[in-house]
Amino acid sequence: MRSGRGPPAVGRPGRSEERPLVSRRRFIGLSALGAAAAACAPHSPAPSQPSKDVTAFQTVSELTVGPNRFAFALVNPDGTEPEARAVLVDFYYLAVGSPQSKARAPATRQSITVETPHRHPDGTLHTHAEVRSIYVVAGVVFDRPGPWGADINIRLADGSARRLSLALPVTARGATPAVGAPVPLSRSPTAGSPDELAAICSHEPPDDMHRVSVADALASRRPLVVVFATPAFCRSRVCGPVLDLVLQIEPQYRDRVEFVHIEPYNLKLAREQGRLELGPTAREWGLPSEPWVFVVDSAGRVAAKFEGILGSDELAAAIRRVAN
Numbered sequence: 001m002r003s004g005r006g007p008p009a010v011g012r013p014g015r016s017e018e019r020p021l022v023s024r025r026r027f028i029g030l031s032a033l034g035a036a037a038a039a040c041a042p043h044s045p046a047p048s049q050p051s052k053d054v055t056a057f058q059t060v061s062e063l064t065v066g067p068n069r070f071a072f073a074l075v076n077p078d079g080t081e082p083e084a085r086a087v088l089v090d091f092y093y094l095a096v097g098s099p100q101s102k103a104r105a106p107a108t109r110q111s112i113t114v115e116t117p118h119r120h121p122d123g124t125l126h127t128h129a130e131v132r133s134i135y136v137v138a139g140v141v142f143d144r145p146g147p148w149g150a151d152i153n154i155r156l157a158d159g160s161a162r163r164l165s166l167a168l169p170v171t172a173r174g175a176t177p178a179v180g181a182p183v184p185l186s187r188s189p190t191a192g193s194p195d196e197l198a199a200i201c202s203h204e205p206p207d208d209m210h211r212v213s214v215a216d217a218l219a220s221r222r223p224l225v226v227v228f229a230t231p232a233f234c235r236s237r238v239c240g241p242v243l244d245l246v247l248q249i250e251p252q253y254r255d256r257v258e259f260v261h262i263e264p265y266n267l268k269l270a271r272e273q274g275r276l277e278l279g280p281t282a283r284e285w286g287l288p289s290e291p292w293v294f295v296v297d298s299a300g301r302v303a304a305k306f307e308g309i310l311g312s313d314e315l316a317a318a319i320r321r322v323a324n
Helices: 024-038 194-200 214-219 239-253 267-273 280-284 312-322
Strands: 055-058 066-075 084-093 100-106 108-119 125-142 146-156 161-170 224-228 258-262 292-296 302-307
Touching: 055 161, 066 084, 066 146, 066 161, 066 302, 084 125, 100 125, 108 239, 194 267, 214 224, 214 258, 224 239, 239 258, 239 312, 292 312, 302 312
Parallel strands: 224 258
Antiparallel strands: 055 066, 066 125, 084 100, 084 146, 108 125, 146 161, 224 292, 292 302
């Protein structure tokens, strides 16, 4: 993590517009655009050559004017993760003339363990555990909407170097509450009995982060952590691990910070009809994907937000900044 220097600034922060998740097909097209422009990027290290083996995928669905947590994954052709000693990212603006270099920052690796049950032909159940990793540049500030690019410079464990390029469409505003913006006064579901808890939580067993609603937590002027995750119906397959990570951290801070778990989908429809329809709270917060974790200060404003995979150190650092 960067210390004492502040975020890698790309300009003055502004307001944050929804952008849908980039599909693999669309990602390939965007990457080709970025690669064509990257040849002129002044910060691209000369020894690095464009990679023909390692691939990068952006793992966040929103990049907006203002501060951003930029995250991406690195993948080998066989689906494994390359061993990287260091990853450095150059950001540049593409809309006018030659690419305008704006910032350079190191990316830190964040990992989470995903456990997947597998049933053998004899009926026995075995759990496969795999570590999924992303690389994060925290606090990247884009000063204007439009086409941006990123050069990802990788030093591998064998000493060789790779350079990957991504095109980054930056929008004026995002669908979710922006960092520094107030969060909705949501009357999120709460439970007072085991049956009520089972009806609003798909974690096994149901967790205890359904004691108060978001609105009640904000009224108490306590900082809070809001996690939107559905272990039973997650499309990304990381909701369960992200929720478990939050549950591991909760005991350290529950005396100073409120923790609220919200299922993003209508569980009744999901369980009875197999329909994944966003619930009212997820719609209020404008979720374009799942899972999401928001850290909210005592004034009810977003202090940090995380989409998809995150590291325990990332979350703990954000919570410490708002804990009284």
